[in-house]
Every structure is written in C-alpha cells, then in structure tokens.
Amino acid sequence: MDWMNQAALSAQKSDAVFFYVFGLSVAFLIFITALMIYFVVRYSKKRHPVAEQIEGHLGLELIWTSIPLVLFLSIFYYGWTNYEYMRQAPRDAMVVNVTARQWAWSFEYPNGKKSKVLFAPIHKPMKMDVHSADVVHGFFIPSFRLKIDAVPARTNTTWFQATKLGSYDIECTVICGVDHSLMLSKVIVVPEDEFKAWYFGGEDAPEPGKSFRAVEAHPDLKDLPPGLAVLTAKGCLACHSVDGKPKVGPTLKALFGKQEEILVAGTMRSVTVDESYLRRAITNPMDQVVRGYPPAMPLTPMTEQELNEVIRYIKTLN
Amino acid sequence: MSEHVHRDDFGARLGMWLFLVTEIVLFGGLFIGYSYMRYKYPIEFHHGGAELNATLGVINTVVLLTSSLTVVLAIVAIQRAEKKRAMAFLGTTLALGLTFLVIKSFEWAAKFHHGLYPNAPHLATLPPGEQVFFGLYFTMTGLHGLHVIVGLTILTVMLWWVATDRVRQDRYIHLENSGLYWHLVDVIWIFLLPLFYLAA
C-alpha cells in the first residue's frame, strides 16, 4: 500500500507499528468516551436520584492494571524489534558520509564523489554516517520514516533501502539557527544502472534520474521543439519536468511570469520569473536558489543561441 | 499570619532536611556529569588529578571537619545555656571556614598562574579530556566555595543572634539548622576530595 508516500522498507516497518498502536488507541478512546457519556445520561440526577456508594473493586483494578500493561508491553516489543531492524544496516550496504552544517547538507560517497542531493539506487541498502560540522542537526527523510541526529564530534548512523523511484524531501529537525527551516535537500532514488553510470562515470558524468523524464522523453531530438531538444540533450530533464511533476528541481511548466520565492544569501526574496531571471538561473544557478530545493543545479555551459531557445521554450510552457 | 501557627521545631527541622536533599541533588547533577566524563576520559582525568596539590586538599579537609565539630560543640553549649562558650565555638568555626577559603584561593591562584583555567590559551593545547577535567574542577570547587561563603554568612548571623539572645537554650532551632547546613557543606567536600585531588 502507499500511505503518505511510503518509499522504503523502514517506512513499512514504522507504519506497521503505527497502525497497531493507532488501532488500539482509537478503540480505547471510543470505549472510554462512550462509557462516560452513557453513565452521565443513565445516572443523571433525574433518572437516578440516589447514588450508590461503591468504594471500589479489587478485581476490576487488577484487570485494568494488567490489560493495559500487557498491551503497552506488546507495543513496546513490536516497536523495539522493528526499530532494531531499521537501525542495523546490512554489511553489504554502501556507506555515504552525510555532513550537516548551518544550513546545508552534503553527501560524500566511498569513491570521494560529492553531491548536494543524495542519489540512491533503488532496492539497494544505503548506510548513512551522519556528522555535524557545528551544532546539532536532525537528518530526516519523512517518506522513509527515518531520522537520526547529526551531533558534533560524533558519528551517528542509519540506513535505508528505497522501494520506489522518485525524489523525496530531506529536512533538518533540530533547531539550529535562523535558517533551520530552510535546511532542506532531496533524496533521488534511481534505477541501479543509472546510479552506477553516474557513480563510476568520473567528474562529468551526467547526474542520474533521467528515467523520471515523463512522456516528453524522445529518442530523436530532431522532431522536438529546439528548446526541448536542448533541455533533453543537456540532461536538464533529469531534474526538471515540463509537465508540472516536481523533481530535484522545480518544474519548468508555467514557470514564466510566476512568483518564485528564492534565497539570496540565506534570505528569502519573492521575484517574478522573467527573461533575465531565467538567464541567471541557468547561467549561474547557485547565486539564487529556489526555496524548498537544494542548491544542486550544476552549471551547464550553453551557447547564447541554445539559451534563447530554452527560454523561448520555457515561455511556451504556460 | 505565621505568628498564629503554633511553633513547630520538628517541622522546621524536616523542612531543613528537605532543603538539604535538594542541595545534594544539585551537586548530584554535577557528580553525574563527572562520572559520565571520567568514564569517557579515564587517562586524562588521571593526568588532571596529578596537577592538583593533594596535600592542600587534605589539609582543607581537616580544616572543614574540625569546623563541623566546633559547630556541634556550639549547639551543645547553647543547650547548656553556656552563651560565652557557644560564641567562642562559633567564632572558631568562622575562623576555620575562612582558613579553608584562603587555602583554596591560593590553589586557584596557582592554577591560573599555570594557565590551567577555562579559555586559557595553555589549557586549549591540552587534550580535550583534561580541558573537561579542569572545567569540572573549577565549576565544582567554585560552587562548593560559594556554599562555604553562604554558610559563613549564616553562621555570622547566628553568632549575632546568640549574642542578642534571639538564639537561646529554649529556642535554638535556627542555630541547629545552620549547623545542618554547615555539615552539608562539609560532606560535599568529602566527596570532592577523592574525585579531584585523589584522582591521580
């Protein structure tokens, strides 16, 4: 089932426990509330003028001590065993060094490859060694139901095995200063072969994730509108959809003329997307990052003419 | 309205004991921190301890213990309505308390001289464990020193009250409680001694 885009084994483990406890809780809540209401009505002054003085009942006390105790212990046990699973990374897991600093995430792979977003092959265990360069941060992937604090002078670890292609939020959960709420990134779950291609592909290997390219994917560039052709060729579509789907980067659909919240040096601005904005966004992506997205856009060299095509094409997407 | 509530020495004593409990827990927090850190840095704590002057520590212990004794004697004297002796004993206690502070201040001065104080450039060069050790050393002895000062102030007031007969044979609960407080100060020191001076 897909509940709150459950996208990893850990998510299934966590949700299983949640539903168990949730079921119990609802049952008890209804039971208690119903009982209260019934008593209040049934034994109201009118219907029941003289109260019976009942001191108590040992049997009942024992029952409602032991039953909740047993239930609570079962909750503990279920929660604990599943947690142990979520915590013990398998030996063959690939180890990624996650570094948190005010206010950004960075990921380093065993072969020294660095990235601002976390690329992960689907169905493969990935182990996270989480560090912090300054204060305490929290590494949180809601769709994986995973969280581990990044504590300075300490290495905490967690692991996951993604079960769904896609791009998922990474959020910082421990108050770490003024831009705590902007300390975001993304996990990009990609097919293994694509991941390998990127991972072993040296410096200029294209970033993985092309497979999300929606229907607009097309073998033959010549029959595409020139702008789209460029986007396809330059691999922009790895991170940008043209049909509104969110990916690593914002979709390019209906982008032109839109109000965009961008971060310039950590402070938020609101701008309307126009020619010059698009130019800057493409020619030097890092100096103004769209809110909610990692500063992950690589600088992709383009000729002036290509650039114009791209912009003209983006305009057509409204 | 307190005047109307009948006098209850036992209650007062109970209250004082409860207060002492909170004091012990207060230092307890520091002791937890100490054990946690010592467990983390056994060797560094050993070295840190070596830096401290054990003999001075022991002398101070003796000083405090005797001062505790003299307080008890003062109380006994009051119970016997021997005002003069009581005042004499209280005086000695104050003197001993001050001696303790003087010795301690010499110790601290020496540490500062060797640049072994928090944020000192020299300390920063030492391994982290030792920095923590001295951080704890100054915190705990400092807080204890503060308690000594408070204790001395209270005892001075007591001395004055004895002099002015506000504390007498039939009404010495205040002196008794002050004595309890002074014993606490003493007991805490008994713990600090092995933790720091005898850590080596």
Place this chain on the structure above:
Amino acid sequence: MTTHAAPAQPSFLVDTGTRKGLMAWLTTTDHKRIGLLYLYSMVSFFLVGMGIGFVMRLVQLTTFQKLITAQTYNALFTLHGVIMIFLFVVPGLPAVFGNFFLPILIGAKDVSFPRLNLASWYFYMVGAVLAVLSLFTGGGAPDTGWTFYAPFSLKTGTNVSLAVFAAFVLGFSSMLTGINFITTIHRLRAPGMKWFRMPLMCWALYSTAWIQLLATPIVAITLLLVILERFFGIGIFDPSKGGDPLLYQHLFWIYSHPAVYIMILPAMGAITEIIPTFAKRTIFGYKAIAFSSMAIAGVGSLVWAHHMFTSGMSSVATMVFSLLTMVVAVPSAIKVFNWVSTLYKGSIDFQPPLFFALTFIFLFAIGGLTGVMQGALAINVHIHDTYFIVGHFHYVMFGGTGFAFFAALTYWFPKMVGRMYSKKAIYASWFPMFIGFNLLYFGMLILGMMGMPRRYYVHLPQFHTMHVVATVGSWLLVLGLLMFFGALLYALFKGPKAEDNPWGGVTLEWTLTSPPIQENFETIPTITHGPYQFEQESQ
C-alpha cells in the same frame, strides 16, 4: 452542612492588619491570598504566552511572513515555550489551588512556612520579569527553543544567559513550594486526618512536591552550567573542548520529563476532587488513585531519555527507556478507568466543573495515547521533533493541565472569591474552545505524521492546507478562552454572592464560608471518616 448566615469573622479578603490595600497583599503570609496572587500573575503571563502562540499560528499562514522574520519566529516559540512551561503549567495548579486549598483540605490554618511561601511568590515574580526582560535586552530574545540544546545554546549570540537564569530562579520558587507542601502535609493534618482520609488532591500535591524536590535541582545545575559555559567556556557541553552535547540532553531531560508529571499530577488531583462531588458518591478506588500518583512520580523519573531516541544513544539505552516509558503509562490508565467508574451508579448533577472535567479526560486520553505512540521506538524515529510531538504535548499540557485548570477554576471560583459566575456563559465558551482546540492540535498531529518538522519558520507547500486548518482552529480556541475568562472576570466584580456550598461537596472547604475567614477554621475540625462520605447527606 453548616451554612453560616453571616461569617463569624471577616473573610480573608478584608484587610485587618495595619497595612491596607495593595501593601496588605504584597506582604501577606495568608496562603489563600498568596494563592490569589499566583492566580492573577499567572493568568497575565499566560495571556502573553497565548498571544505569542496565536501569532505563531499566523506566521504559518505564509502571508504574514512579511511581518515576522525567521529570527523573530525562533524567538517567539522559545518564549512561548518558556512562558508556558516555567511560568504557567509547572507552577500552575499547585501554586494557585495547592496554596489556597491544601491547608483547608487537611484542616490546617496555613502552610508550615508562611513566610517562605510568600518568598516563593517573589522568586516566581523575579524569574518571570527576568524571562520577559530577556526579550528586549542583550543580543535579543533567545532562539533555541525552550530546551536550550547545547552547543547551539552556547554559540548563539542571543540572550540565552538571562532566559536560562530566569528559569533557574523559577526553579527555586518551585522547589521551596515543594518543601513547604511536604512539611505541611506531614505536620499540620487535623486530628483524625489519617493519610488515607486525605482528599486525593493532597496525595497528588504530595507526589508532585517530591518530584519538584528531587528533579528541579538537576535542571538548576544544568542551566547554571550553560551560563558558566557561555561566560567562562568551561567546556563540559562544548564538543570543541571535549565536552558532550548528549550529556546536556540527559541532564536537561532528567528534570524535564519528571516536570511533565509536575504539570499533570495536580491536574489529575483536581479532577479527582470534582468527579465525586457531582456524582454525589464516593470515589472509585481511593487507594488505587493515591498509589498511582506515587507510582507516576516514581517511574516517571526513570524515563527521561525517551526524548533522545534519535540522538545516537546505545541501542540498550533506547530499549530500556522505551520499555519504562510504556510502564509509566499504566498508572495514568488506572486513574482514567477509576474516574470513569466513579460516574457509575452515581446521581450525576451536571454542572460546568464536571463538564470540563470530562473534557479533560477525553483530551488527556488523546494526549496520553499519542504519547504512547511516541514511546514506541519504530514510530518515534519518524515523528520525533515533528509537529506530532507539538500536538501531543498540547493535548496533555493544554487539553490536560489547561482544561483541568479550567475545571478547578469553575469548581472553586465561588469559594475563592465568594461570587458565582454565569453557568450559561461558561457552557457557551466550551464549544468554540473544544472545536478550535481539536482543529488546532489534531491538525498538528496529522502534520507531524506527514513529516512537518517543528520549529519551522516556513513550511513546504504540501503542508500548507493543514496549517491553515490549524490556524483557523486557533482563532476559535482563543475566542472560546476570551469568553471563558470574560465570564469569570465579570463574575469577579458583578457576580451574585455565592453560597457556602454551591455544589453540595463534602470535603472540608465546603464547610467554610465563601470566601473563607482568615485562618480558615474557627476551631480545627476533628476528622472521623474518609473524604467523600455522602451518606450523612442523603440521610
């Protein structure tokens, strides 16, 4: 039921001493007046905290972010937390109703140390003022959250030191009150008032006092260390000097978890007084409730690290603390079931206090059950530090302690000020309050499950709808509250004179005039039976 036509002596509200008016109040050692001093000061600070909470909700409507910067928002939730925790729920019921009714309930003229009692109030005020000052002085309002986690709290340029010192002073106030209550209960019970003849409110206050005594010093020293760190850099929490942030977290929660039971136990005590009075029957399972209070106090001091499951503790520690967390939930369950059973075969006289008491049970159950979810490790790693937590603790602290406070206020108000309020108005205020409350805080629970982290100035688009719902809820809630306090305020000045025993209660306070005379009892009563004996009445 002796109903004095005219009180034999002047009520405690009348100045008899040499001092008159305000001075008479500021120098009083009468436990009842001190109780009212706490009530008035607390409500004022409380309204500040409420205002802040209200603004925080507005911020979550992104349209308001022009007005408030991220820095301000961080300051807002920190101050909101500090005020609500240290100035409102922790002193909360013990300071107000404990002070006012503990001596009366055990048949005493006052607490053991009346002057110390007044001193605690002054400590409280000083702490409160310092907390507010920290807003405007130094490097600006602290931005660390009420948890002051190191090393951020050591590095931030904001005025953490003063805020932390304020909390330190408030801790003192709380400790002294605890000492006072324990001694009072041990020494000043009326003749014949055996331990198991005490009203259960006293048991609740007794267990609370012990927690205050044993837990508060830990946070005191911890906060002291933070100050020392900031001024002298002693480096115990600072990793760059070999210190350990986790040590801070442990020390902080060793106090702050027990503190949550400081908040709830007196609330439970008040509920336990109210239900029998309106069910016109004795409490179900007196001893079970008395012991569960002590059990909560005991076990509750062993579960602190359930706030640190994701901090990287050893897997053994996480296991043990999760287990203990489950155990501590049991006594609360026992209480809930006993309360409900107390309604069974009663003769229920439905009045505002009972209405709020039952609402308390419902909201506290939700809060508690979400607490149990958080205690389950596999769930905690997902919801820790999300709005789910925020939802949980508002259910327990506001839905629990807060509503218990309302219940207690409506229950004892006539006794305390000698005037009756309009029941209609109170009932009317319940509806916006209840609906708004659940919109607001259940919304937060859902947000948390969706993965909305707490202490976020801006949120991602997918969370916006729920945030709007919650904010609308907060408007209803505040509306209800204003109606509530409005009604009481009106009654305070214009309300009709209250009878001595408007609810037909049988605990000692109802044998007194409303308001009581200066030393409560002309003659100290002799107790011959348990606290909730309704037989004599029906005969």
